[in-house]
Amino acid sequence: MAGRLADALRDSWDSDLAWSFRHSPYAMVAAIVFAACVGTAVLAPWVAPHNPFDLAQLDLSNSLKPPMWIAGGDPSYPLGTDDQGRDILSTIFFGARISLEVGIAAVLFSMGLGVALGLLAGYVGGKTDAFIMRVADVQLSFPAILIALLIDGVARAVFPGAHDSMAFWVLVLSIGVSGWVQYARTVRGSTMVEKNKEYVQAARLFGIHPLAIMARHVLPNVLGPVLVIATIHIATAIITEATLSFLGVGVPATEPSLGTLIRIGNDFMFSGEWWVTLFPGLALVIMVLAINLLGDWLRDALNPRLR
Amino acid sequence: MTAFVIRRLLQAIVVMLVVAFVAFSLFQYVGDPVQLMMGQFATPADRIRLTHELGLDQPFYVQFFHFVVNALHGQFGVSLRIGKPVSVLLAQRLPATLELSICAALLALAVGIPAGVYAGLRPNSWLARTAMSGSLVGVSLPTFLIGILLILVFAVKLGWLPAFGRGDVVHLGGWSTGLLTRTGLESLIMPTITLGLFQLTLIMRLVRSEMLEVLRADYIKFARARGLSDRAVNFGHALRNTLVPVITITGLQLGSIIAFSIITEQVFQWPGMGLLFVQAVSYADIPVMAAYLCLIALVFVVINLIVDLLYFVVDPRLRVDRPGAAGR
Numbered sequence: 001m002a003g004r005l006a007d008a009l010r011d012s013w014d015s016d017l018a019w020s021f022r023h024s025p026y027a028m029v030a031a032i033v034f035a036a037c038v039g040t041a042v043l044a045p046w047v048a049p050h051n052p053f054d055l056a057q058l059d060l061s062n063s064l065k066p067p068m069w070i071a072g073g074d075p076s077y078p079l080g081t082d083d084q085g086r087d088i089l090s091t092i093f094f095g096a097r098i099s100l101e102v103g104i105a106a107v108l109f110s111m112g113l114g115v116a117l118g119l120l121a122g123y124v125g126g127k128t129d130a131f132i133m134r135v136a137d138v139q140l141s142f143p144a145i146l147i148a149l150l151i152d153g154v155a156r157a158v159f160p161g162a163h164d165s166m167a168f169w170v171l172v173l174s175i176g177v178s179g180w181v182q183y184a185r186t187v188r189g190s191t192m193v194e195k196n197k198e199y200v201q202a203a204r205l206f207g208i209h210p211l212a213i214m215a216r217h218v219l220p221n222v223l224g225p226v227l228v229i230a231t232i233h234i235a236t237a238i239i240t241e242a243t244l245s246f247l248g249v250g251v252p253a254t255e256p257s258l259g260t261l262i263r264i265g266n267d268f269m270f271s272g273e274w275w276v277t278l279f280p281g282l283a284l285v286i287m288v289l290a291i292n293l294l295g296d297w298l299r300d301a302l303n304p305r306l307r
Numbered sequence: 308m309t310a311f312v313i314r315r316l317l318q319a320i321v322v323m324l325v326v327a328f329v330a331f332s333l334f335q336y337v338g339d340p341v342q343l344m345m346g347q348f349a350t351p352a353d354r355i356r357l358t359h360e361l362g363l364d365q366p367f368y369v370q371f372f373h374f375v376v377n378a379l380h381g382q383f384g385v386s387l388r389i390g391k392p393v394s395v396l397l398a399q400r401l402p403a404t405l406e407l408s409i410c411a412a413l414l415a416l417a418v419g420i421p422a423g424v425y426a427g428l429r430p431n432s433w434l435a436r437t438a439m440s441g442s443l444v445g446v447s448l449p450t451f452l453i454g455i456l457l458i459l460v461f462a463v464k465l466g467w468l469p470a471f472g473r474g475d476v477v478h479l480g481g482w483s484t485g486l487l488t489r490t491g492l493e494s495l496i497m498p499t500i501t502l503g504l505f506q507l508t509l510i511m512r513l514v515r516s517e518m519l520e521v522l523r524a525d526y527i528k529f530a531r532a533r534g535l536s537d538r539a540v541n542f543g544h545a546l547r548n549t550l551v552p553v554i555t556i557t558g559l560q561l562g563s564i565i566a567f568s569i570i571t572e573q574v575f576q577w578p579g580m581g582l583l584f585v586q587a588v589s590y591a592d593i594p595v596m597a598a599y600l601c602l603i604a605l606v607f608v609v610i611n612l613i614v615d616l617l618y619f620v621v622d623p624r625l626r627v628d629r630p631g632a633a634g635r
Contacts, residue, residue, distance in 0.1 A: 138322050138325060141322070141559070141562075141607050141608075141611055142562075142566070142603070142604070142607060143562075143563040143566045143567065145566065145567065145569070145570070146566045146569075146603065149569070149584070149585075149588055150588075150596070150600065152588060153587070153588035153591060153596050154333065156588065156589070156591045157333070157591035157593055235447065239447075239449045242449055242451075243449055243450070243451060243570055246449075246451045246570070246573070247569070247570065247573055247585050247588075247589075248585070248589055249585070249588050249589055262451070262452065262455065266455060266574075269455070269458065269459055269463055270463060270470070272463070274459055274463070277455060277459075278456075278459070281452045281455065281456070284449065284452065285444075285447055285448055285449075285452065288447040288449075289443070289444065289447040292443065292446065292447050293443070296443075
């Protein structure tokens with residue numbers, strides 16, 4: 001068992017992908033940074049110096065302290081505190097956690113929807129294909145942020161009052177629905193190629209159900225490019241989430257994401273408390289940049305034309 | 308050509324009808340207008356009377372038809388939050404958004420195309436490399452963060468530029484412009500940069516990659532072999548052929564600039580349509596949302612149409628009406 005695991009590890013270490021990874025300093029730095037972001041986000045309750053959501057720990061006398069290297073700063077609050085005395089560093093850890101959760105959940109939702117519709121359009125063809133792709137065209141002519149805003153607005157109108165408790169899922173839904181087109185188009189294209197190959201025709205001759213052919217035979221062969229899109233889409237989804245939260249229609253201020261933190265901090269900028277908004281902003285940019293770099297590298301590494 | 312234009316026009320109308328249908332469904336299924344207008348103490352008879360007056364007892368398609376007719380006349384009802392007709396609200400806000408968007412688009416083109424051409428012609432120079440790395444950072448920076456950073460530096464720390472609002476505006480007929488006053492122009496600088504930066508990086512990257520692609524083509528080698536000057540080859544042949552995708556993307560981006568102005572307007576409290584829309588979303592103000600949606604859709608559809616027609620001007624290959632080219 002251990003031997004087989006070692007073999008698998010050695011194989012993956014020798015693979016083209018790993019070779020390209022070891023020879024791309026950008027990708028390695030980006031991977032380390034991203035791993036650090038995910039690590040602190042996942043372990044936020046244990047690694048954060050304070051728990052910003054524990055009201056018992058908050059003390060208003062600690063509010064709006066500057067970062068520790070500025071006069072008046074307190075070493076137990078390395079990046080300063082906000083207006084309620086919450087430690088900025090800790091809120092960033094917890095905020096990144098929510099940003100990542102929303103981003104990843106939205107990407108999974110988009111991916112599921114897009115891949116399913118793309119498979120269907122490519123495999124069935126005809127009117128189904130024409131309809132799905134028309135809808136995709138129409139949606140593609142509007143920016144994702146607008147569609148996300150619209151879905152968010154509708155959700156607010158449909159469920160008045162209950163919004164704060166469902167904010168997470170509303171965000172996932174609105175960002176997810178706004179992003180499916182790219183997946184659908186890619187998957188449809190490769191499905192139309194795969195559909196005519198012998199293995200699919202053989203499967204059809206056996207009388208396997210079309211849904212089973214799509215899911216078990218075509219799907220694994222069209223997933224490659226989907227993963228690249230998904231990686232870059234995580235960055236986009238995180239930015240979209242931050243933007244919606246910044247606009248005040250995202251997650252509520254009681255459990256802030258990075259975008260909410262930036263919006264809260266924005267109010268204090270004019271009175272000189274720049275750290276409340278700057279550090280969450282920096283954290284967001286670093287995280288997104290790392291994901292973008294990883295996505296760029298993955299795209300080039302998986303592109304056979306560039307080898 | 309005529310067949311192509313007609314087909315495009317029909318498509319545009321279908322898209323607009325679909326959007327109008329979405330907007331109509333918002334009205335239809337979100338909230339109960341009768342309840343909203345009468346409150347909870349209305350008698351059933353009153354409710355039936357109002358339902359009849361509003362035409363809500365008519366069949367679905369009749370109501371949809373009325374909605375479209377009203378929309379064509381620019382009537383979207385009354386804002387639930389402000390209590391004024393939506394058309395009036397939007398007309399007040401339109402100049403601010405358009406001025407900002409057009410300035411941002413001009414900035415993006417005026418800097419993006421030359422920078423992209425330069426990066427394409429000298430891909431290994433340090434300036435091009437810096438610009439390319441910078442553009443990746445630019446893509447990762449959310450629009451609102453750029454705005455906040457600009458405000459932090461130029462308004463809070465340095466105090467050079469105003470941080471919010473439009474400055475003094477001059478009213479010319481129904482149009483309010485900030486381009487004629489000093490404070491108006493000063494207020495425009497930071498929002499323009501914020502809104503234009505993303506498009507600028509996008510255009511630069513696009514022009515660069517298209518230039519690199521085109522410069523490898525046979526006809527460029529041939530033009531060089533004929534002894535044409537670098538200038539004639541680079542600008543007469545190469546740049547001209549990169550312009551097709553650039554026009555498409557720029558055209559489509561103009562629409563997204565107007566849509567993205569939502570964020571910039573929120574950051575700078577710019578009194579445009581986007582700010583109105585965000586407030587409408589957070590208050591679930593359906594009439595404003597529906598009207599904004601239809602307006603933005605109209606802008607997008609018109610831009611798409613113009614872009615398609617521009618293809619004919621720029622790319623002679625498309626002028627032959629091939630059956631294969633129809634799907635593009």
